[in-house]
Amino acid sequence: MIGTADVGDPAVTSEVLAVFERYEDALVAGDAATLDAMFWDSPDTIRFGVADRQRGFGELAAWRATQGPLPGRERRQTHVATFGADLAVVTTLFSYPGRPFEGRQSQTWVRLAEGWRIVSAHVSETPVPPDALDG
Template sequence: MSTTDRVAAGPAVDDPAVHAEVAAAFARYEAALVAGDQAVLNESFWASPDTVRFGIADHQQGIDELRAWRATQGPLDGRDTHDTRITTFGTDTAVVTTLFRYPGRPVVGRQSQTWVRMSVGWRIVSAHVSEIGSAST
């Protein structure tokens, strides 16, 4: 099935206005990661026991576990993202993927997030973070 067929059969994909909203929410989240802004990081996730985050060496199920884990984490100084891709589906759902690096580390991080528009704004409902050797990119 071609991209045109998928768009005609389902929700609008990559509406520019929706894409811009998600890009702004993602940029705010990334800035909070680098700064260690706990309030923005916690606010960025869906406040639900169904929220899931798979980290590099950790796993949180539910917003309470996520907030408790996040409280133990500091700023991510030097984090650099690249190859960020945002795909929106309709007006209320988006998937964001990005690669990231830290100065002096020979690995590449991968991050994927599912964002959903809630009554309070865009929130991450599911996230996954992993690392691979730099030769794999």
């Protein structure tokens, strides 16, 4: 059982933020190999996208191979919540210049034998007035 003392460990938070930043760099660059390596290679891996969904690593890797880079992606309000030394949830908001929507992304990261991996991810967007994207 995880106690409150195990929540929000700064060292674990720093580790997860570093792998998340690596993920985001690969996402913007369209680096499918790095992105694939950051997901758990399992039939239990799930990713819900804005207009797509993948169940299992095989579906995810096949979908990712068809995706390009995401230039201009802007993130804000990234938050890392850690629970013990091996579980974290990362949430962030994102947008693209000139597109009036707010993107929302959440990822569940688990430290496995091979390192930190995303086991579940969800991406959605909602239309918002352009002036509302400042916060």
